Amino acid sequence: MTEPTAAAAGRAGAPDENELAALDAHWRAANYLAAGQIYLMDNPLPAESLRPEHIKPRLLGHWGTDPGLNLVYTHLNRVIRNRDLDAICVWGPGHGGPAVLAGSWLDGSYTEVYPDVTRDARGMARLFRQFSFPGGVPSHVAPETPGSIHEGGELGYSLAHAYGAALDNPGLLVACVIGDGEAETGPLAGSWHADKFLDPVHDGAVLPILHLNGYKIANPTVLARIPESELDELLRGYGYEPVHVSGDEPLAVHRALARAMDDALDRIAAIHRRARAEGATDRPRWPVIVLRTPKGWTGPHEVGGLAVEGTWRSHQVPLTGVREDPERLRQLEEWLRSYRPEELFDDEGRPRPQVLACVPEGDRRLGSNPHANGGRLLRDLPLPGPEDFAVPVDAPGTTSHEPTAVLGGMLSRVMTDTAPVRNFRVVGPDETASNRLQSLYEATGKTWEAEELPGDEHLARDGRVMEVLSEHLCQGWLEGYLLTGRHGLFSSYEAFVHIVDSMVNQHIKWLRSSRALPWRMPIASLNYLLTSHVWRQDHNGFSHQDPGFVDHVLNKSPEVVRVYLPPDANTLLSVADHVLRSRDYVNVVVAGKQPTFDWLGLEQAREHCARGAGTWDWAGTESRGREPDVVLACAGDVPTQEVMAAADLLRRHLPDLAVRVVNVVDLTRLMPREEHPHGMPDAEFDGLFTRDRPVVFAYHGYPWLIHRLCYRRAGHGNLHVRGYKESGTTTTPFDMVVRNDLDRYRLVMDVIDRVPGLGVRAVSLRQAMADVRTRHHRWIREHGEDLPEVSGWSWSG
Known part of the structure; x- marks a missing residue:
């Protein structure tokens, strides 16, 4: 029995005139909704001529990528419905939020998770007002966006996310729209190699859609300006077979993209059939769609005598000053009415049947697929204990x-x-x-x-x-x-x-x-x-x-x-x-x-980890009923070893000194409870570290982090932290801690320096500790290895 394919066969072939009209209606509706989100806070259809008070006071958002994303959303709807696909899409272009929000509102999934944003005129007004508005939703695809698994705020990661989603999901198609600006980033360039790690038997399929609209924020993009033959060589060199779609005449682009989608999915189905049913083991060449459409397509052609559509000027808000300038306001209304919203939405603002003719149903909708809300599918790991x-x-x-x-x-x-x-x-x-x-x-x-x-x-x-x-x-x-x-x-x-x-x-x-x-x-x-x-x-x-x-x-x-x-x-x-x-x-x-070194048996380890931080009574020399003279604290395996060795030295050379040893496993326990859920209340922290005794803390990393975590504690002034201070080289293991003053001998010296009265009483011991450090430097340069008393040390307490 073969696994389900991620590009199931179904009703395919070129769309007829009715299907083309439905695709174009959905696309126009999505474009209208995307533009409305950027500009409108009232009068969503518009039922009356636009007035300044209908316009948002701050115009925030990005228009340039939206028409292309809407086009992809529309055509993914078609193939999902026609082929009964289990599919999600990763939307790479950073601020394409209006498009994906529009698509999920049209398919009804947005209203299902946000019931107040109904699929009618009232809900449309809410959809528009909330976009890039205080208390609303971000301008990019974000967790708030149904159907998304990809944060659009930073570019470079979409294709890697798509491949990760496809792993071990043999029936899932993951479409991935890659903007041509994102395609210039290093992470995205490396991600093309993920096809060498996708198993056509056990994994799903990734369909990259490289959307070339020609511009970033203010500059042309590399892949849009190199010859098509060179781009093909690049993509084929990565192991893909490119399928090209380009144009600016809507119906022609709809026909071409429908053919390209069907072609790509047929190729994927054939790859799966060969691997799963026929046992093919050669590495497949997966399809990639290269989609070229104008940036800001269907938006204003020019503004103030400057070209906008098809240029970098359409990247964000193509019409500015709309509230203040009556001519700009008229131009915005003309733009919005160019989508013929009266054909797309009924008198109540609901999408007309033709708009929804190609939209899938239930969990097949891009905004509702459970793979894009992974907790719905999560199963507990069978951990052995x-x-x-x-x-x-x-x-x-x-x-x-x-x-x-x-x-x-x-x-x-x-x-x-x-x-x-x-x-x-x-x-x-x-x-x-x-x-x-x-x-x-x-x-x-x-x-x-x-x-x-x-x-x-x-x-x-x-x-x-x-x-x-x-x-x-x-x-x-x-x-x-x-x-x-x-x-x-x-x-x-x-x-x-x-x-x-x-x-x-x-x-x-x-x-x-x-x-x-x-x-x-x-x-x-x-x-x-x-x-x-x-x-x-x-x-x-x-x-x-x-x-x-x-x-x-x-x-x-x-x-x-x-x-x-x-x-x-x-x-x-x-x-x-x-x-x-x-x-x-x-x-x-x-x-x-x-x-x-093994310090704790399993039950001790479990208890210690549950506490996150605690005393190791067997390592210290505290007497019952007596507060410690000093606390030796540690976090990390090597710092723990050095603290234990220091405690051993103190036990042997200063047996009357009351030493408490504290080990920290969960670093966030050091923070106040008000700042972190794992943080200790002050009373607990003070009980562990004391309020007035010196604390010598050996830490794995940069010492100032411990100070930052503890700076509000009452005893912070008594805290002395040793850790890594950017003194590194190729050397012996123990020399690394000596170079950074984290070694056992330095920790003993720190105790002597900080316990009141000990500096005089233990002057000879301090001098001996300094002498060992000096001898260490000579020894490693002569022998190339650590001192025998260091390399051969073990706990003797």
């Missing part, structure tokens, strides 16, 4: 494991258990094995559709580990996958995840906005595993040493972001179990791949 993979810890700090390798076993089980439903993927830039997650290959291979050579390992057409050296593409794939109702994990070297800073910004904004929309169902969280981190990039050097992604993420919406720094293998398992179950978050997990 950490106990099956936990490492034994008979005594803390005496054994070690590679935390990510331990996690790899758990992820491999998840891959195996999700094989029947194929709803879990791991993405990363060529680093799965490097990050010690190679156990995944016991369950699945690496997705690959291109040529294979002897010596290749773990490649598989149906693999669900995805590696490509484009962090943008990895991120886009995973976002598209999550937004359509599946689960996943992004594994990356810590330093290079910054490449997707802007992309995670947009996803966080999407999640925050979605949370305010009751009709948007929660989706699986976007989970990052950052490893090969700053403290163990001693071999790759300075270029690979940057822990700042955590700072970036913690600047964002607190209700959405979470950051975890598990100190060992069992805490990583506990954190992973939590984040893979979570919904609507961006979870950042920082964990090492090198051997790390």
Whole structure:
């Protein structure tokens, strides 16, 4: 039995005159609605001549791309209805919101999620008024837009999102409109290669529609100005077969685009048939439609003696000053009436039957497809539980494991258990094995559709580990996958995840906005595993040493972001179990791949992770009923090791000193409760860190982040943070912490310097700690490895 095709056969062929008239009516209606959203706040049809008070006081929005998007929406309706397709569309042009809002209002899906915006004159007035208006909706396609999985506020990611949505969705067609401005971005250029990772057996299909209207905001676009033959060579070089449509005469363009859509979908159906029924294994050449229409098509031809239609001047608001200038007001009314709204809407403002003749019904509508509201389809992962993979810890700090390798076993089980439903993927830039997650290959291979050579390992057409050296593409794939109702994990070297800073910004904004929309169902969280981190990039050097992604993420919406720094293998398992179950978050997990001491047994790890931050009583030297003289705090695996070694030194050399050891797993626990849902109330924070005792905090990343998180706490003045301070190179592991003053000897010196009276009593110990640091520098330059007492240290408490 073959999988359903994403381009099902149905009533195809050239449209007859009735169908052409229906297509043109829908397109004109959508164009009217798009223009009305930009300009009108009253008199929506218009039932009377326009007056200045009918016009919005601030004209905000973008017209230039809308007619082309409306054209695509209209023709996607046709093929969905004719072929009974399960289809969504990713709308790439940034500010094409009016078009997609118009399409969803016409198909009725907008009214279903916003009942006050009825499909009549009253609802049309609401639709117009709310657009780019205080308390309304954005000018770009956004979470508020039914049928959207793509934030249109930033360009470059549409095609990656489309491919992510198609993965493991064998019956889904994902159309993707790529604006010619967006086509100039680096992420989009890299995304064309996603066709080498699309399995025609288990995945759906992506139909890219490259919309060339010639201009960006104020300049021509590259792909619109190169010869068509050169563009064809480019697209064929990427592995596609272009189908061209161009023109400015509406009925001729309708005929040509209908033929092109049918041609492209027939090709896709043939690809699926060959792969699924006939067993073909060659990499297919997927179709791409190249659509050339004038920018601002059907809008004002010229304004103030300057050409507008077909030029960059139509990009935003082609007619300005409409309230103040009677001639501009007349020109706007003439433009709106050119669509003949009386033919498109009845006396009550409802779309006439001809307008809706090609519109699909129910969940087949672009605005209602459940894949575009992925929480409707989301199924819980069959997580095995950490106990099956936990490492034994008979005594803390005496054994070690590679935390990510331990996690790899758990992820491999998840891959195996999700094989029947194929709803879990791991993405990363060529680093799965490097990050010690190679156990995944016991369950699945690496997705690959291109040529294979002897010596290749773990490649598989149906693999669900995805590696490509484009962090943008990895991120886009995973976002598209999550937004359509599946689960996943992004594994990356810590330093290079910054490449997707802007992309995670947009996803966080999407999640925050979605949370305010009751009709948007929660989706699986976007989970990052950052490893090969700053403290163990001693071999790759300075270029690979940057822990700042955590700072970036913690600047964002607190209700959405979470950051975890598990100190060992069992805490990583506990954190992973939590984040893979979570919904609507961006979870950042920082964990090492090198051997790390095992500090906590699984039950201890679970309890500690549930707290997020807590004392390790067995590591400190507090006496019952006595406050600590100093708090040694840590967050991160290497800082935890250095704090534990410092506590060991203090225990041996200053046995009367009352030391409290605090470990932080959930970094957001440091924030006040008023600023983050995980934040500690002041009383809890003060109880853990004290209000008046010195706190020496060893942190994984840039030290000022801890100060920022804690600056409102009563004891902030007593807080001294050590962390990474941009002192990196190719060196030994311990030298990295020495260079950044995070080492155990410096931490002991910090305690001596900050505990009142200790500076005099422990002057000899402080001098000895400084001497070890000096000896360390000589030793590594002579021997090329760390001091024996460092490399051979283990916890002896």
